[in-house]
Amino acid sequence: xxxxxxxxxxxxxxxxxxxxxxxxxxxxxxxxxxxxxxxxxxxxxxxxxxxxxxxxxxxxxxxxxxxxxxxxxxxxxxxxxxxxxxxxxxxxxxxxxxxxxxxxxxxxxxxxxxxxxxxxxxxxxxxxxxxxxxxxxxxxxxxxxxxxxxxxxxxxxxxxxxxxxxxxxxxxxxxxxxxxxxxxxxxxxxxxxxxxxxxxxxxxxxxxxxxxxxxxxxxxxxxxxxxxxxxxxxxxxxxxxxxxxxxxxxxxxxxxxxxxxxxxxxxxxxxxxxxxxxxxxxxxxxxxxxxxxxxxxxxxxxx
Amino acid sequence: xxxxxxxxxxxxxxxxxxxxxxxxxxxxxxxxxxxxxxxxxxxxxxxxxxxxxxxxxxxxxxxxxxxxxxxxxxxxxxxxxxxxxxxxxxxxxxxxxxxxxxxxxxxxxxxxxxxxxxxxxxxxxxxxxxxxxxxxxxxxxxxxxxxxxxxxxx
Ligand SMILES: [Zn+2]
Numbered sequence: 355x356x357x358x359x360x361x362x363x364x365x366x367x368x369x370x371x372x373x374x375x376x377x378x379x380x381x382x383x384x385x386x387x388x389x390x391x392x393x394x395x396x397x398x399x400x401x402x403x404x405x406x407x408x409x410x411x412x413x414x415x416x417x418x419x420x421x422x423x424x425x426x427x428x429x430x431x432x433x434x435x436x437x438x439x440x441x442x443x444x445x446x447x448x449x450x451x452x453x454x455x456x457x458x459x460x461x462x463x464x465x466x467x468x469x470x471x472x473x474x475x476x477x478x479x480x481x482x483x484x485x486x487x488x489x490x491x492x493x494x495x496x497x498x499x500x501x502x503x504x505x506x507x508x509x510x511x512x513x514x515x516x517x518x519x520x521x522x523x524x525x526x527x528x529x530x531x532x533x534x535x536x537x538x539x540x541x542x543x544x545x546x547x548x549x550x551x552x553x554x555x556x557x558x559x560x561x562x563x564x565x566x567x568x569x570x571x572x573x574x575x576x577x578x579x580x581x582x583x584x585x586x587x588x589x590x591x592x593x594x595x596x597x598x599x600x601x602x603x604x605x606x607x608x609x610x611x612x613x614x615x616x617x618x619x620x621x622x623x624x625x626x627x628x629x630x631x632x633x634x635x636x637x638x639x640x641x642x643x644x645x646x647x648x649x650x651x652x653x654x655x656x657x
Numbered sequence: 658x659x660x661x662x663x664x665x666x667x668x669x670x671x672x673x674x675x676x677x678x679x680x681x682x683x684x685x686x687x688x689x690x691x692x693x694x695x696x697x698x699x700x701x702x703x704x705x706x707x708x709x710x711x712x713x714x715x716x717x718x719x720x721x722x723x724x725x726x727x728x729x730x731x732x733x734x735x736x737x738x739x740x741x742x743x744x745x746x747x748x749x750x751x752x753x754x755x756x757x758x759x760x761x762x763x764x765x766x767x768x769x770x771x772x773x774x775x776x777x778x779x780x781x782x783x784x785x786x787x788x789x790x791x792x793x794x795x796x797x798x799x800x801x802x803x804x805x806x807x808x809x810x811x
Contacts, residue, residue, distance in 0.1 A: 362798065438771050460767040460796025479765050481797055 358652050359466035359473040362482045363520045368527040370651075371491065377647035377656050378492045378640070381416075387646075388418030389655045396449040397423035398441075399476075400432060401457040405616070406476050409638070410453050410485075413645035422448060442468045451653060472652040480516050486615055487520040489644040490574070493637045494525075497611045498571055501525070505569055507533040510576035510596055510621060512542040517615045518576055522546055532557035535566065537592045540582065563596055567606045573598070575614040575621055575634075593620070600625040613637055666692075666714040668736040668743075669726065674698045676729040677709040683725045684711075684718075692716045705732070724752040728759075728779075728790060728804075751790055754778055759792060759804045766797040777801065 360366070366374070381387065395414045399407050407425055414421050424430050432441055438461060445452065446469040454462055455476040462475035462482070477483040495501050506525065508518045512534050522532070522542075526549060534542045534557060541559060550557050560566055567573055575598060583589035597620065598612065611633040614622060618634075626632050650656040672680060677698050681687050686694060694716075698709035718726070718735050726733055727749035737745040756776045761768050768775045777792035780800070792801045 438767070439773075456767075457765075458767040458770055459763060459765045459799070460794065461771075463796045464767050464771070464773055478767075479797075481799075 357470070357472055358654075359462075359469075359475075360484050360648055360652060361463045361466055361473065361475045361478075363484045363487045363524050365484070371488070371524060371527065374488055374644070374647045374651060375492050375495055377651060378488070378643040379496070380656075381646040382640075382643040385416060385643075387416075389650055390414070390417040390419035390450075390653070393419040393451075393653070394449045395419050395421055395649065396445050396452045397421055397425075397476075398445065398452060398454040399423070399425045400427040400438075400461070401455050401477070402426045403455055403477060405638075406455060406483075406486075409641045410474075410476060410645050413642050413649060414453075416642070417646055417649065419450075423453075438465060439468055446470045451649060453649075474648060474652065480514065482520060483516060484520065485641065485645050485648055486517055487524050488648065489637065489641040490517070490521050490613060490615070491524050492644050493611075493613055493633065493640045494572055496640065497633060498609065502529040504528075504571040505531045505533065506572045506574065507535060507567065507570045508542075508574045508576070509535040509563055509598075511540045511578045511582060512536040512576075513540040514579070514582060515576045518542075518574065519546060521574065522550075526550060526553050526555060530555060533566065533570065534559045535561070535563050535596070537561065537578075537595065540578065540592075563598065564602050567602070567610070570606065570610055573610065573612045573631075575612060575618070577617075577619050577621060597621055597623060598626055599623040600629055603629055603631055606631065662741055663712050663714050663738055664741055666712065666738050667717055668734075668738060669711040669718075670708070670734045670736060671702070671705060672709040672711065672730045672733050673705065674707055674709045677711075679729045680711065680726055680733075683729075684713075684722060686711070686713070689716075723747070723749050724755065725758060727751045728755065731790070751779055755792065759801065761794045761797060761799070762801040762804070763794065763797045763799040766794060766799065768794070768796055 397407055397410055402425055411421050427433055442465045449471060451472050452469055453474045453476050454465055457479050459479040459481040462473060462478045466473040475482055475484060498504055512518055578593050578596060580589050610631055612631050614634040616634060693714040695712045699707050702708035723735055731751050733749050735747045735749060736743045757774050759775060759777060761775055767773055776795040779790050780793050
């Protein structure tokens with residue numbers, strides 16, 4: 355069997371995306387499937403990310419496989435200066451699949467060229483994090499019952515936010531209408547808008563969140579990071595302009611859901627948490643099903 | 658400027674003057690103390706306005722050198738001369754992929770921190786001058802523009 359890795363969401367065709375969503379739904383309805391009994395999966399977190407690692411390890415454990423790996427490169431041969439090439443060349447012999455996170459962009463693609471076993475990218479710096487995209491897509495499909503004909507609002511840092519770029523890429527396979535809400539300095543980059551133009555998908559750019567959510571099916575919130583601003587005053591001003599509060603949800607559709615890749619740093623007020631539109635905590639649960647689907651698909655256990 | 662014919666070697670013609678020194682670097686001509694060469698620049702050219710030309714005796718271009726020349730001078734012609742006659746007149750072609758030689762512009766790219774040879778897909782540059790290309794890194798997926806030529810290190 356040809357080895358297959360998942361490094362970037364663009365590695366997947368529309369058919370494959372749909373198949374993975376189907377598998378994720380199947381795992382949600384049949385969670386106790388020990389399909390990987392006797393297998394070993396390595397989780398290599400060269401850069402720590404507890405949330406992502408635990409989600410993957412939960413998926414691996416539910417599938418009955420054993421986990422080896424590290425949650426931080428500090429106490430490994432990597433800290434002694436071993437190259438990524440050598441680390442991967444060794445660990446590939448110990449496992450059936452590698453899940454890795456690294457702070458350098460392109461590290462996962464490179465590792466997939468070195469490894470004998472499939473590699474799943476669990477984040478390579480600001481570049482890609484395809485399992486996040488799949489769980490976002492699954493959350494949208496699950497809450498809306500479809501992927502075509504939806505109005506999706508993306509809010510916050512649309513310039514640097516990798517999650518929104520990958521989600522946009524995935525959603526552009528479907529008949530989606532986008533609304534981008536961001537401060538002018540953090541607008542969606544032209545290259546992404548050009549791709550929507552090529553596909554004939556509609557989008558609108560707005561500077562205000564309040565009062566613009568009434569027609570939306572999904573509001574996808576993101577963090578605005580302080581590092582993006584030269585002027586700390588400007589950051590304070592911008593940050594407060596994109597905070598979602600409960601009273602702003604009046605008049606929105608009953609079926610509208612609020613998503614967020616988490617962690618949040620105040621862009622969703624805590625009074626929204628108990629509102630029926632809030633979906634960001636349930637969204638994390640979908641990550642387990644999406645990751646079970648990815649791992650089984652790459653190992654050829656589920657086709 | 659009158660440039661004398663050469664008996665055996667290479668004539669690279671139709672080089673935009675701005676790309677001349679990049680091509681000199683690509684070919685390592687700045688360090689070449691062996692081959693006789695004539696380099697002319699800001700010469701009149703009907704088609705291009707002005708152009709540069711390189712004539713080198715007893716030196717021929719390898720395929721990878723032609724690929725690299727194409728990145729900076731997509732209109733250049735590489736003519737191979739034997740016994741004073743042009744035996745091959747070749748338009749350079751912008752390659753679909755380029756490996757090594759160009760550095761990724763993204764400081765966070767794995768190729769700038771680990772011993773990994775760079776690899777790029779050549780993509781058309783939107784809104785840029787005609788013929789100008791940009792490179793998409795196979796690893797970090799970012800676009801590198803305005804790349805310089807660096808001597809081969811791989
Ligand atoms: Zn790169």
